Ligand SMILES: Nc1ncnc2c1ncn2[C@@H]1O[C@H](COP(=O)(O)OP(=O)(O)O)[C@@H](O)[C@H]1O
């Protein structure tokens with residue numbers, strides 16, 4: 001039995017009177033894809049925001065690689081190896097696709113003032129290998145997109161923007177990847193392709209854990225190893241898709257909503 | 259596309275035009291030249307000339323940068339015996355240096371600074387005090403003045419970092435007003451009357467003496483300042499380009515566009531704001547110090563909120579984030595009222611209306627910035 | 639310090655406070671409905687004061703005698719003129735900028751302020767010089783030792799308080815105020831619920847501008863003088879006051895206005911040798927306050943949703 005990648009205990013987030021995460025316990029294992037499901041407003045995105053340091057948790061802990069994430073800054077959490085995509089795309093639209101990927105690659109680039117201003121030859125070497133890497137990664141998701149590396153991110157379709165966002169999160173080779181509804185707005189066929197691409201990349205990064213927020217149950221069934229179900233900020237069930245789907249609380253939560 | 263001749267042609271045209279404009283005395287001629295420029299710009303964009311020029315600059319940047327530098331020297335040489343023209347040229351170049359600084363802050367990093375003229379003034383007053391009361395060499399004074407502006411800026415950075423958008427704007431505006439009020443009531447700094455400064459002297463060369471060419475030909479002493487300002491402008495330009503075309507430039511853009519997203523990718527928002535703010539204010543201070551020693555006299559009225567707004571206007575008109583646009587805008591904004599007497603009185607109104615029009619109809623500025631090319635033209 | 643002198647300071651501080659509060663409430667109203675900073679607000683105040691002055695020239699030329707009548711007419715002229723100006727600014731400059739980065743709106747209104755200020759300087763007859771503002775309120779004063787209570791000051795103060803109370807009643811009690819608060823809460827939802835967003839925005843801008851005009855007239859009567867530059871400093875002070883109070887909150891703005899006046903007064907008392915430093919002191923204090931409480935004493939609406 002391998003040690004979990006992420007261990008959350010009693011994780012709580014309150015906004016004024018509203019409890020968006022309510023004493024949440026959750027483990028993520030290395031190399032697994034964990035599906036996160038639950039009705040709208042059940043706290044899934046908030047969970048990502050707390051784990052990535054966007055919001056400071058009200059209580060509880062989230063231990064990753066020996067450190068409690070609730071005490072770290074967003075920057076330190078990224079350096080520890082957690083990256084994410086956003087539910088509402090947050091690319092730097094006026095910048096090139098390459099620039100967007102390099103924002104995600106921050107951890108592996110040299111940001112010293114002297115290096116950047118005066119060692120242009122060394123910078124160029126770093127730049128060129130980054131271009132190769134960016135092109136290769138992007139080509140996994142879409143070959144035509146990889147040829148448009150130096151076009152503005154605003155010039156491509158919504159679906160390509162989602163792909164760029166996923167690549168931005170992947171390029172720094174994280175240990176844990178958080179995907180917030182990556183297939184929103186895609187057709188079944190596109191979703192399928194996207195998931196296959198994600199699986200392909202994961203194959204190249206052994207040990208990469210992924211948490212996937214997704215509403216399509218057949219996608220969850222197909223790609224996840226385990227799932228956790230949220231309702232009103234609580235984890236009401238966890239286990240394989242089959243186990244979870246058979247759970248009475250889960251059925252009630254979904255029936256109650258629809 | 260991207261042929262060198264388009265770039266060369268445009269630099270030459272602008273240089274000749276600038277010379278004619280500076281030479282023109284009669285108001286009718288000046289107006290004629292202005293109308294000509296507007297017509298030429300409209301035609302140029304109609305017939306795709308602007309796009310080709312832009313392409314050419316992107317491809318042959320290095321060569322064209324050098325040509326631009328040479329063209330500046332040529333224009334200055336043409337007016338080598340005219341004090342006033344050289345003074346104006348040096349002023350434009352110094353404002354360019356300051357605006358490059360503000361552009362790093364606002365255009366790249368998104369940190370607003372409505373106290374540009376105040377930081378320029380900090381440099382000017384630092385230079386005045388140092389040159390009057392200490393034997394510090396004048397080149398060192400310029401550096402110290404930049405450092406003083408940066409240090410004073412770093413006090414302001416605390417509230418600026420903790421706040422966003424309008425709050426940061428308020429802090430810098432308050433500082434600008436505070437600075438001018440402080441100067442006006444502080445008698446040791448000359449109060450409203452201001453301070454006098456000696457001319458510069460570098461390596462034993464007195465900057466305030468004309469250079470005799472022959473018995474009856476002289477080069478105006480302002481040429482010293484033009485050369486110094488041109489060197490500073492080239493340095494600021496190159497610094498700004500190097501910053502833009504490196505991971506630092508990328509970090510600054512990322513901070514401007516989305517602080518939350520870039521923090522989740524490890525970008526230290528505070529660090530890059532401090533870097534941009536410090537470099538920018540230092541450039542303002544340096545420019546102010548040279549300006550003070552050049553004019554030999556400074557007063558609180560040179561560093562008002564209105565002057566800060568003029569600097570912001572230069573950046574917005576030129577094209578936010580685009581140093582070449584800033585250069586052209588600095589020249590137009592500063593020279594126009596000097597040459598066209600009838601608008602001198604109306605210049606604040608005119609620029610305010612122009613900037614409003616740009617913000618409403620072309621918010622990326624007249625010469626918008628291009629996508630980042632880390633190593634343009636394939637050379638480093 | 640002598641009680642009388644202290645009283646004088648307090649009275650002066652209260653006078654300034656009420657004027658600042660009126661300006662600050664405008665900033666807060668605009669921020670509430672559109673989430674923008676309208677930096678031209680101070681210069682709208684200048685326009686209001688000069689409109690009143692022009693109206694004064696007009697009515698005296700018509701031979702109107704009664705000071706109360708004159709006062710009413712010029713105040714109405716100032717209110718009407720600036721309300722229209724405010725609505726026009728909202729309709730043609732600010733509404734089209736919806737969706738643009740907030741900083742662009744700030745820049746636009748900063749430039750608009752310059753344009754208004756310069757227009758007053760250039761186009762009002764002899765506009766670059768300070769102008770006498772007519773004394774229309776009854777003169778006279780009561781003396782208590784070194785403490786002089788000018789009757790006109792009392793009237794101005796009472797009028798200011800009445801206006802502020804009126805505005806907060808309007809916002810909190812009337813149907814229109816409910817619409818304004820709904821838009822401030824969430825413009826999209828308000829629109830879905832059938833509120834005419836544009837009408838509410840225009841009305842809010844007219845209201846805020848009219849308040850500024852009144853503040854300008856009161857300022858003119860208090861100092862008996864106005865000039866084209868007055869709005870720059872008053873606008874900046876109103877902006878500071880709205881921010882230290884907490885943007886979007888009317889009571890915060892009022893509190894901020896009095897707080898700023900208090901800071902100036904304290905500055906003048908602490909630095910008696912040269913009370914000219916009082917503004918330096920007040921603005922330095924504001925900067926320190928901002929570093930301590932970045933979103934003001936009463937915090938701004940909510941955190942950013944990600
Ligand atoms: N910044 C915030 N301020 C206040 N409430 C918030 C904030 N972010 C999320 N919430 C609330 O927390 C709850 C959970 O939201 P969210 O995590 O986005 O749900 P999900 O992603 O599962 O749809 C919702 O009721 C939402 O309104």
Ligand SMILES: [Mg+2]
Nearest residue numbers: 044045046087
């Ligand atoms: Mg969500």
